[in-house]
Amino acid sequence: MTLIYLLGLVLVAAGAYVVGRQKGVTFAMAGGASRMHSLPSYHGAYLAVSAIAPMLLWFILWLVFAHRVVEWGGMSALPADLAPADGLAYASRLREILLVADGVQTNEVAPGVRAAGETYALWRGLSEWTLLIVGLGLALIGFAWGARQLEPQFRARNGVERFVKVLLIACSAVAVLTTVGIVFSVLFETLRFFAKYPWYDFLFGLQWSPQTAIRADQVGASGTFGAVPLFAGTTLIMLIAMSVAGPIGLFAAIFMAEYASPRVRGIVKPVLEVLAGVPTVVFGFFAALTVAPFIRSTGEALGLNVASESALAAGLVMGVMIIPFVSSLSDDVINAVPQSLRDGSYGMGATKSETIKKVILPAALPGIVSAFMLAISRAVGETMIVVMAAGLAGNLTFNPLEAVTTVTVQIKTLLVGDQEFDSAKTLSAFALGFVLFFFTLVLNFIALRIVQRYREQYD
Amino acid sequence: MDATATAARPKPTASATLPAGDPKIVAKDVNVYYAEKHALKNVSLDIPERAVMAFIGPSGCGKSTFLRCINRMNDTIASCRVVGSIKIDDQDIYDPSLDVVQLRARVGMVFQKPNPFPKSIYENIAYGPRIHGLARSKAELDEIVEQALRKASLWNEVKDRLQDTGTGLSGGQQQRLCIARAIAVSPEVILMDEPCSALDPIATAKIEELIDELRQNFTIVIVTHSMQQAARVSQRTAFFHLGVIVETGPTERIFTSPNDKRTQDYITGRFG
Numbered sequence: 001m002t003l004i005y006l007l008g009l010v011l012v013a014a015g016a017y018v019v020g021r022q023k024g025v026t027f028a029m030a031g032g033a034s035r036m037h038s039l040p041s042y043h044g045a046y047l048a049v050s051a052i053a054p055m056l057l058w059f060i061l062w063l064v065f066a067h068r069v070v071e072w073g074g075m076s077a078l079p080a081d082l083a084p085a086d087g088l089a090y091a092s093r094l095r096e097i098l099l100v101a102d103g104v105q106t107n108e109v110a111p112g113v114r115a116a117g118e119t120y121a122l123w124r125g126l127s128e129w130t131l132l133i134v135g136l137g138l139a140l141i142g143f144a145w146g147a148r149q150l151e152p153q154f155r156a157r158n159g160v161e162r163f164v165k166v167l168l169i170a171c172s173a174v175a176v177l178t179t180v181g182i183v184f185s186v187l188f189e190t191l192r193f194f195a196k197y198p199w200y201d202f203l204f205g206l207q208w209s210p211q212t213a214i215r216a217d218q219v220g221a222s223g224t225f226g227a228v229p230l231f232a233g234t235t236l237i238m239l240i241a242m243s244v245a246g247p248i249g250l251f252a253a254i255f256m257a258e259y260a261s262p263r264v265r266g267i268v269k270p271v272l273e274v275l276a277g278v279p280t281v282v283f284g285f286f287a288a289l290t291v292a293p294f295i296r297s298t299g300e301a302l303g304l305n306v307a308s309e310s311a312l313a314a315g316l317v318m319g320v321m322i323i324p325f326v327s328s329l330s331d332d333v334i335n336a337v338p339q340s341l342r343d344g345s346y347g348m349g350a351t352k353s354e355t356i357k358k359v360i361l362p363a364a365l366p367g368i369v370s371a372f373m374l375a376i377s378r379a380v381g382e383t384m385i386v387v388m389a390a391g392l393a394g395n396l397t398f399n400p401l402e403a404v405t406t407v408t409v410q411i412k413t414l415l416v417g418d419q420e421f422d423s424a425k426t427l428s429a430f431a432l433g434f435v436l437f438f439f440t441l442v443l444n445f446i447a448l449r450i451v452q453r454y455r456e457q458y459d
Numbered sequence: 460m461d462a463t464a465t466a467a468r469p470k471p472t473a474s475a476t477l478p479a480g481d482p483k484i485v486a487k488d489v490n491v492y493y494a495e496k497h498a499l500k501n502v503s504l505d506i507p508e509r510a511v512m513a514f515i516g517p518s519g520c521g522k523s524t525f526l527r528c529i530n531r532m533n534d535t536i537a538s539c540r541v542v543g544s545i546k547i548d549d550q551d552i553y554d555p556s557l558d559v560v561q562l563r564a565r566v567g568m569v570f571q572k573p574n575p576f577p578k579s580i581y582e583n584i585a586y587g588p589r590i591h592g593l594a595r596s597k598a599e600l601d602e603i604v605e606q607a608l609r610k611a612s613l614w615n616e617v618k619d620r621l622q623d624t625g626t627g628l629s630g631g632q633q634q635r636l637c638i639a640r641a642i643a644v645s646p647e648v649i650l651m652d653e654p655c656s657a658l659d660p661i662a663t664a665k666i667e668e669l670i671d672e673l674r675q676n677f678t679i680v681i682v683t684h685s686m687q688q689a690a691r692v693s694q695r696t697a698f699f700h701l702g703v704i705v706e707t708g709p710t711e712r713i714f715t716s717p718n719d720k721r722t723q724d725y726i727t728g729r730f731g
Contacts, residue, residue, distance in 0.1 A: 344574040344637070349560045349590065362577065
């Protein structure tokens with residue numbers, strides 16, 4: 001039904017457009033285009049917008065509220081003895097009702113439930129018809145309202161412009177609201193976790209061992225959730241990755257922007273960007289099967305004790321993975337530095353590298369900082385390479401040759417498999433996610449401030 | 460060689476007299492190609508020392524190209540090829556053994572649009588002396604910066620805000636900052652590529668006054684679209700057209716009794 005509705009929306013829009021445009025053309029024929037305020041196509045667009053805007057709004061309202069009303073109708077049709085007592089029973093009863101309503105299962109349920117299921121199906125049908133009829137009615141009203149306004153002097157173009165603005169605002173609102181929604185959904189679980197586990201132990205605890213007892217008599221499984229080792233591991237791997245990707249990416253960008261001929265740049269840049277398209281799992285193979293053993297054997301040859309899963313292996317490979325983020329963006333910003341600054345510097349007798357060091361890089365700094373920040377966010381959020389190459393052991397160490405673990409890896413480990421959703425173990429994943437989110441938010445904020453501070457330096 | 464400035468801006472006649480002696484820059488049969496395009500054809504020109512030489516001509520006639528040959532700025536354009544010889548003080552600047560960095564320290568350049576670096580006023584001026592190692596101490600560098608700003612008649616306007624960013628100055632001040640930046644490395648020649656085309660008349664007048672003062676110490680070559688400007692500031696003028704020099708001579712003669720019909724047409728505004 002919703003599909004039919006959306007199809008109807010398109011048809012209404014097209015129809016209203018044609019009618020409106022025709023009306024505009026008539027005005028133009030009658031009075032000459034010079035006396036009209038807007039072109040005929042704007043009359044069409046205005047009529048289309050005034051017809052579909054109420055339809056769209058009604059559709060959104062229906063999406064939000066209709067299923068609740070239908071659900072309430074079905075549940076209230078249950079006889080008193082079958083009425084659910086708590087949330088869990090409510091959900092299972094609703095499932096039964098749905099099965100009946102969909103006609104999947106009608107034999108093995110209680111007659112009361114079957115009746116409720118039939119009511120539910122009836123209400124659902126009604127709600128869909130309501131959607132269609134009210135929607136078309138609103139479209140007609142909107143159409144009539146719009147059509148009454150149309151006249152040669154009517155400012156249809158300004159009206160359409162207003163609609164475009166509202167549309168754009170709505171789209172950005174979706175992005176913002178999604179972020180807010182994510183924050184809140186994680187925040188509530190985090191607060192539940194902190195109700196079970198003290199927040200200062202979580203934030204400042206030095207030991208991470210999230211095994212909680214499944215049976216009461218199990219030994220050694222009380223669960224300590226000190227997140228410091230995880231954040232230390234994340235930071236360590238990020239630092240290793242950035243010390244690879246930072247210089248290599250930046251220098252590659254300088255080469256591409258300043259030294260390479262356009263032909264070479266045209267080849268090198270896409271090839272580097274292919275690196276960003278390699279799935280991280282594949283990088284994970286590479287880290288676990290090639291780099292980690294190589295580091296281990298090299299370390300042994302030097303008489304060092306290297307774990308077979310090491311922060312170094314994961315960090316190095318992650319560094320390679322994020323090179324294109326640094327290089328490609330930096331290359332763009334370096335290219336955006338005005339040629340006049342280069343000319344000025346060369347004209348003073350500066351060499352190429354002096355010009356780059358003293359004029360171009362300072363001018364491109366804000367963009368380079370944001371390139372680095374993007375790369376850091378990628379490194380902090382990366383999971384797969386670390387799972388495969390750095391291990392799961394929550395060691396609190398800054399020795400890159402040992403196994404460490406990161407926040408994202410632990411979140412993944414905590415949430416994989418069968419979990420009760422009210423244990424501290426599961427909820428700790430949300431707390432980790434929340435802190436990680438906060439961490440990257442702070443990074444982004446700092447980057448933004450740096451960019452703002454150095455902006456406007458060249459016009 | 461006794462051209463005097465025209466009446467557009469009164470000047471003491473003595474300072475307008477060209478000094479005698481050998482020309483500072485001697486160009487012989489210079490040809491420039493941009494890929495396939497033959498932009499300059501057999502240009503030969505003598506540029507006198509401590510005087511202002513103006514290049515005039517319609518757009519695309521090659522005057523800027525020739526200017527950029529004098530400090531080899533055309534090297535930065537990959538498709539550009541220069542044939543012929545340009546000598547400064549009898550030294551061929553296209554000699555492979557010549558260091559282009561040193562050449563550009565001797566031949567400074569000021570561009571069409573003011574292009575101060577996105578740094579403080581002080582750092583803008585100190586840039587050249589630093590890369591060429593002209594100052595041994597902070598005090599010496601301060602002195603160079605002050606002298607350069609004074610010579611560019613900018614000192615009084617900026618002395619209290621040397622740490623402010625150079626891009627915050629007005630257009631005319633920015634251009635004088637760029638001139639000061641060029642002066643700071645004590646060049647012998649200053650090339651100016653339409654230095655006033657982005658400026659208002661008052662800022663233009665200030666720059667023109669400045670150019671007139673600078674010719675006491677520097678050899679100046681200026682490209683300009685404004686014939687009045689060429690008449691006001693220069694002692695010699697070369698008229699470029701379609702990649703060749705049509706006529707060159709004392710400015711006053713070029714503007715009062717040109718030998719070539721094309722020059723006559725251009726300065727009277729028939730084309731260009």
